[in-house]
Amino acid sequence: MTINESANRVVLMTRGLRKSYGPVRALRGVDLEVRQGEIFGFLGPNGAGKTTTIRCLLDLIRPDGGTVRVLGIDPQADPVAVQARCGYLPGELRLNDNMTAERQLRFLSDMRGGTVDWGFTRELAERLDLAMGRPIKNLSKGNKQKIGVVQALMHRPDLLLLDEPTAGLDPLMQREVLGLIEEARADGATVFFSSHVISEVQAVADRVAMIRQGEIVEVAETWSLIDRALRHVSIEFKRPIGPDALSGLPGVIVLSWSDRTRVDLQVKGDMEGLINALSGLPVRDLETSKPSLEEVFVRAYEKS
């Protein structure tokens, strides 16, 4: 299989996925496609349907309608085959408080039929600075989360399904976990992770899907979402210039002028037209601020 074939292979697909809890419609026809080897961010506020979607993928809950394929397998038809190749970190991780971290991980390793490389597990634990010998009941939320991350990665899964992977971790450990996710991808894994921490999605995700009230609002490459958004540009001139100097440029909206020497603009798309127009003008300074994914996210939600 060539690199392109591999990248185009869909490892996770949902079509019209629906799920209700009594009168609450948690998923209202979710369509998703995640390609092999990509890190796919799943964004949405609390209660949007992120966890419900992930739990349908692992056959923990049964959808009311729609189609699901994970690694080419229908999880309802052969859940064990899917689960054997996936690493899962639940959003609400609960462990056996009476076990030590090591015993819990050994138990979970046994549940995988002894296919786990214990040396790799130890390596993961060391990188996350996880105290393996302490009882779980004495561990902080962040340390429990580290056990969750280790157990999801320890068998080198083909597909990682992570529900809020950095929840409860300090910034250093968040960075380490994001590093582990990128390493897993480099080793050939596909990563599907939900989050409402937009900065971390922006940092690692190739593509993102935004979900709101059980419906996908947008699916796009992370960079294109940001590039498509309006950017803010402030220009200061050495001397006053004519009011029409920057009008009529494609994708440029003049927000305000100040003493004819300073202008604030909004630019949609690329900056080429604006830069060409500025080439003949006495520019003293130019500031441009790229919108964060967070702004894009908020705008997308406001629009929908």
Place this chain on the structure above:
Amino acid sequence: MWITLRCTLSSLRGQIIGWGLGVAALGLILIPFYDVFMAEQADFLEMVENYPPEFLAFFGGDAASLATTEGYLGMYAFSMLPVIVGIFAVIVGSGLLASDEESGRLDLIAAYPVSRAGLFWGRSLAFVGASLGILTLGWLGFTALLGGSSLDVGWGQMALPFLPLLAQTLVYGALALLLSMLLPARRLAGAVAGGVMVASYFLSSMSGLDERLATVAQFLPYHYFQGGDALNGLDWASLLGLLAVAGALSVLAWWRFERRDIRVAGEGDWRPPIPRFARRTETA
């Protein structure tokens, strides 16, 4: 399934030892007490004959049968053991899957490559193993001092009443397990199964005094419990019937578990509907 079985048995070892030693202690007290009882038999029988018949009915016998080995053991031990061990069955059966489910642990475990059938039957077999362990410890307690007693019962013969007891335990455990799959909360399942168990004991015990109760009792598990009479030979029809009921309840529970959603932490909370009164605060 074997990993699940092993881990569940391991987590139940405290219960096995605790309940097993409790039942064994009953035997260790009752067996030596038999000789005292026989020495004072006349006084005991006179005292018991003055008890109301309803009281004797609860202990599965009449005054005359007390003088026999099976009557003595039946009245003082085996009439109540289904309820005592049944408490274990209801607690463990209702929590076999629902406990981990309500705490949120099952959300992780069920995402591992173990089929739901493997998870279900692994844990169910562990429950059977735990029940066997408790009753084996109990049997050891009942046989340990047999040699020094005038009770005319051998080691093997003493095992016979423990078989109907095992069947009762499995029926109540399987009922609690099924209810935990059907009802929204483990606590509710335990309460209903416990209620059925106590009602079964009362109604079956009293059915000898009232024919109308006998009609109802024949639908209840305790009605088919042999108790001390098993020392004279097993009622195979009742024993196998109870085991078949336990098996059928387990299959229904499994069928339901295969088809339902795994709940997450926080779902399925239920408390008995006991009104709570707000504490009044004294104001100056």
